[in-house]
Amino acid sequence: MEIRKIKGTKDILPDETEIFLAAEKVLRETMIKYGYREIRIPTFEQTELFKKGTGVSTDIVTQQMYSFTDRGERNISLRPEGTPSVVRAYLENNLHKKRLFQKFFYYGRMFRQESPQSGRLREFNQFGIESIGSLSPQIDAETIILGLEVLRNIGLKRIEIHLNSIGCDKCRPSYKKSLKEYLKPKLNILCNDCKRRFNANILRVLDCKRETCRKELQNSPVSIDYLCDECKNHFSKVKELLQKSNVSFTLNPYLVRGLDYYTKTVYEFISPVLSAQDAVGGGGRYDRMIELFGGPPIPAIGFACGMERILLAVEKEGGEKRKKEKLDCYIATMDDKTDEEGFLLLNNLREKGLSCEKDFLNRSLKAQMKDANRLGADFVVIIGPEEMEKNEITIRMMSDSSQKRIEFSVDAIVKEIR
Numbered sequence: 379m380e381i382r383k384i385k386g387t388k389d390i391l392p393d394e395t396e397i398f399l400a401a402e403k404v405l406r407e408t409m410i411k412y413g414y415r416e417i418r419i420p421t422f423e424q425t426e427l428f429k430k431g432t433g434v435s436t437d438i439v440t441q442q443m444y445s446f447t448d449r450g451e452r453n454i455s456l457r458p459e460g461t462p463s464v465v466r467a468y469l470e471n472n473l474h475k476k477r478l479f480q481k482f483f484y485y486g487r488m489f490r491q492e493s494p495q496s497g498r499l500r501e502f503n504q505f506g507i508e509s510i511g512s513l514s515p516q517i518d519a520e521t522i523i524l525g526l527e528v529l530r531n532i533g534l535k536r537i538e539i540h541l542n543s544i545g546c547d548k549c550r551p552s553y554k555k556s557l558k559e560y561l562k563p564k565l566n567i568l569c570n571d572c573k574r575r576f577n578a579n580i581l582r583v584l585d586c587k588r589e590t591c592r593k594e595l596q597n598s599p600v601s602i603d604y605l606c607d608e609c610k611n612h613f614s615k616v617k618e619l620l621q622k623s624n625v626s627f628t629l630n631p632y633l634v635r636g637l638d639y640y641t642k643t644v645y646e647f648i649s650p651v652l653s654a655q656d657a658v659g660g661g662g663r664y665d666r667m668i669e670l671f672g673g674p675p676i677p678a679i680g681f682a683c684g685m686e687r688i689l690l691a692v693e694k695e696g697g698e699k700r701k702k703e704k705l706d707c708y709i710a711t712m713d714d715k716t717d718e719e720g721f722l723l724l725n726n727l728r729e730k731g732l733s734c735e736k737d738f739l740n741r742s743l744k745a746q747m748k749d750a751n752r753l754g755a756d757f758v759v760i761i762g763p764e765e766m767e768k769n770e771i772t773i774r775m776m777s778d779s780s781q782k783r784i785e786f787s788v789d790a791i792v793k794e795i796r
């Protein structure tokens with residue numbers, strides 16, 4: 379095969395599609411239970427949206443976007459994340475004028491040109507929520523509780539929550555200043571990425587995974603020591619609400635998240651069974667983005683989770699790897715005449731609401747039985763010339779291999795199967 383799929387993309391084959399479908403069903407049910415409604419945003423947007431929303435100093439915007447100029451000379455990018463699009467849609471459709479507080483969820487493909495590895499793709503499926511309009515710490519807690527529940531409902535057993543507050547426009551500058559002073563003398567020891575981040579977005583130095591950089595950060599100043607009263611009270615309340623809701627979390631002073639827009643609370647859902655890419659989800663407050671997009675000062679918070687990464691973690695935990703196919707009835711035939719009768723019966727049984735399949739390759743009865751087994755058929759209807767003469771068929775129950783002859787009529791077969 380000469381033409382192969384592009385590095386970092388994935389074929390989701392039917393067995394796996396069924397796992398995705400089951401997870402998608404669960405996620406939608408859970409979101410609706412918490413009052414979130416689905417929004418469907420475009421797959422591509424003006425590049426400017428992500429520059430402004432995601433931020434010009436993020437790796438996503440500087441290195442990972444699939445951007446191109448279309449025939450109308452417009453700068454377009456495939457969406458690397460959903461948050462800026464949801465905010466744009468909220469403002470562009472004047473949703474804030476209808477009801478200030480609104481909860482959205484979305485599910486779809488995102489595109490980032492990262493170097494592919496386990497749990498890191500260039501095209502991946504992500505679901506996310508955006509709760510727009512409330513400054514209440516209760517909403518911070520609710521999003522975390524919802525994230526935990528949705529991940530558990532999909533099948534993840536072990537999830538750790540990492541929590542931090544990175545302050546707001548009022549208190550963050552003094553923290554950044556202290557961090558800069560602390561790191562300046564160590565700059566030549568830091569990796570090249572961190573040297574770049576030192577000027578572009580110093581907070582990102584904190585989540586460098588390289589051992590040498592981590593060592594230098596051990597005694598660095600931490601954001602929670604620099605929070606203003608408002609941020610401090612907000613964070614205390616979030617922690618208190620989570621504790622009272624029996625949600626355990628780990629305070630991680632190095633958690634800053636890779637996007638520019640966050641304010642106050644930030645968090646990640648970590649799977650301990652994954653190695654390098656262990657964050658199955660993450661999010662936080664972004665109280666300034668709506669204003670940045672020209673809207674009123676409306677606060678917001680949300681998170682997003684990567685479906686491939688979650689399913690990888692479920693599999694590593696020993697969860698269900700593949701859904702078995704299921705079929706109500708398989709029709710096996712023996713010669714040309716019975717085969718045509720089989721085809722007509724197939725349609726009649728489907729009309730009655732049964733899932734049915736037959737052989738289309740003129741295979742032997744033995745091969746047809748094997749096929750029925752592989753497809754997970756509950757029953758096999760065998761039409762042989764001898765049966766046909768007596769206007770009968772043989773029906774075989776696959777679970778115990780018992781079989782009997784019954785009248786060759788759609789109603790009799792349906793009754794037997796039901």
Ligand code: HAM
Pocket residue numbers: 458459460461490492497498499500502504506507508636657658659660661662664679680681682683684685686687
């Ligand atoms: P993010 O941390 O960039 O946040 O992505 C969220 C999740 O998407 C990650 O935790 C990971 O599970 C998955 N993910 C990200 N990149 C990849 C990749 N290359 N391959 C596979 N999975 C990936 C956001 O996207 C924010 N929009 C979250 C948010 C919503 N913040 C506020 N509201």
